[in-house]
Amino acid sequence: MAPIAASHQQFDEIPTVVGIFSAFGLVFSVSLFAWICCQRKSSKSNKTPPYKFVHVLKGVDIYPENLNSKKKFGVDDKSEAKNKSAMSKNSLHLDLEKRDLNGNFPKTTSKMQSSPDPENSSSKHFAEKKKDSVSPDSLKSTTSPSSEEKQDKLGTLFLSLEYNFEKKAFVVSIKEARGLPAMDEQSMTSDPYIKMTILPEKKHKVKTRVLRKTLDPAFDETFTFYGIPYSQIQDLTLHFMILSFDRFSRDDVIGEVLIPLAGIELSEGRMLMDREIIKRNVRKSSGRGELLISLCYQSTTNTLTVVVLKARHLPKSDVSGLSDPYVKVNLYHVKKRISKKKTHVKKCTPNAVFNELFVFDIPCEGLDDISIEFLVLDSDRGSRNEVIGRLTLGSSAEGTGGEHWKEICEYPRRQIAKWHMLCDG
Structure with a gap:
């Protein structure tokens, strides 16, 4: 009978040991889960989340003015440096911070190597066919542009157009603008935003948010206009006014883009396009009436x-x-x-x-x-x-x-x- 009693005592000790090990395992798993959650939360706070604004207009303009563009749309200095180095390898890029006191760029002695088309490298996301092709001669000429050509170039606007036949809505997406001139002479930057008007009736007027201290603003804002029949699209004209915000005086006009919709077919889907920004036409006449x-x-x-x-x-x-x-x-x-x-x-x-x-x-x-x-x-x-x-x-x-x-x-x-x-x- 003695061996039987000893075996019973061993079986009585097994649940206690299992309970101790399970308690230690539970504590370890909870602490590990909490540590993983904290790491994910800290990593998410450091990353720049992608934001995209969608404006749904039914006679009322909706503008998210209260968001801080610097936190949500800015890029770290390190990433900007990487992007600048990548741009210098694949395309022509003029760094405004390297200008001297007279506003001129220093001459580069290094010869330009054969590289792909800079227009295609700068607009990878846009599938519209380019009308003007860039030749090697034009690339050589652009390495030393004159001061008049620099002043005439006001940048490029990238956008997309689409018509939603189910909702009978006209959709305009303002993607970004590149190569804008600096309107602030001290900081050599601008605070750009865009006003858009549908002509000729001027019933629909919208504007983007202001992006601070940038010459390549990425707006990524979509405006949806209801009540516009597809048959009237050909008679409309889109007018984009590119401005730089000024806190103490009237906003500076950078330029404008005028896109007549005659001949543009939106039945096949979204159309991506880019247009050069031109000087604003003041349209003054000899008399004021x-x-x-x-x-x-x-x-x-x-x-x-x-x-x-x-x-x-x-x-x-x-x-x-x-x-x-x-x-x-x-x-x-x-x-x-x-x-x-x-x-x-x-x-x-x-x-x-x-x-x-x-x-x-x-x-x-x-x-x-x-x-x-x-x-x-x-x-x-x-x-x-x-x-x-x-x-x-x-x-x-x-x-x-x-x-x-x-x-x-x-x-x-x-x-x-x-x-x-x-x-x-």
Whole structure:
């Protein structure tokens, strides 16, 4: 019976040993899992996550302005150095930081080796056929470009177009821009962003976010426009305005891109393309147009009645060839503005008919210290309204403005109308 009792004691000790080993294994596995999770979390925080903005527009523009582009879209200094070295091997690349005080690049003595087409190497993701081929002679000429050619080159815009037949939506994807000029002379960089307008109706106006301190911005933003039939795509034109953000003054215009959609077939799927950025066409004409104004001074009530009647021969201040004019009226007393009014906007016309009346109370007796200013502006929802022309009427005004003012002072309670030439704003 003694051997049987000893065997029972051995079997009683086995569950205890198994429990101890299982407890140690559980603690080890939990600690290992926690360590792996911490490592993954730290690795994810160090990596730059890919972000892609998709704008779905139904009459309302959605702009993610609150994201920090430097954290989410910037690249580390080491990766930038690697990219620059790779670019220097495969394509021509001008480093703006290597320019001297005069803005010129140092001459390179090394000869250029035969390499693949730089246009193809810089646009690997774009399948559109190039119209202009690069020859070895052109490569040699580009190694020492003149200062005029550098100033004329404003960069290249890369984008894609697509039409979704299921949702009946027109999709425009702004990929990136390369080789932009530096608008900030101190830092030799720019803060670029893009405004896009669908012409000629100008109903759809959108803009990208601002990317800080870069000459090769990667926007990667998609805009979807609903309610545009596929049959009307051929009649539309895409206008891209490339600007550099300025915190303290008006944003600098880098250039523009105009893409007529006539002849572009989107039925086969997405089309990738790139266009050279050109200088903005100011489209100034010899005259700024004319404005028909009627004035009447009521001496008994000490009021001035102003009627903005018509405008004609206004210049083409828009890419579509037509402007959306309206008139802003400012009343001044001793060079201090005391009242302001404005008319309604007239869409797409160089000859606008307003017929709007405004009554101003005069704070002093007589019109000696009073002057009135008319500003004809082009309405633009996407940016600041441009001044088409300016007109000032008063005792110190020259030409027809002074004559008109003298007549209403001599003949009060009489409505007197005259045409006036607009001057530059």
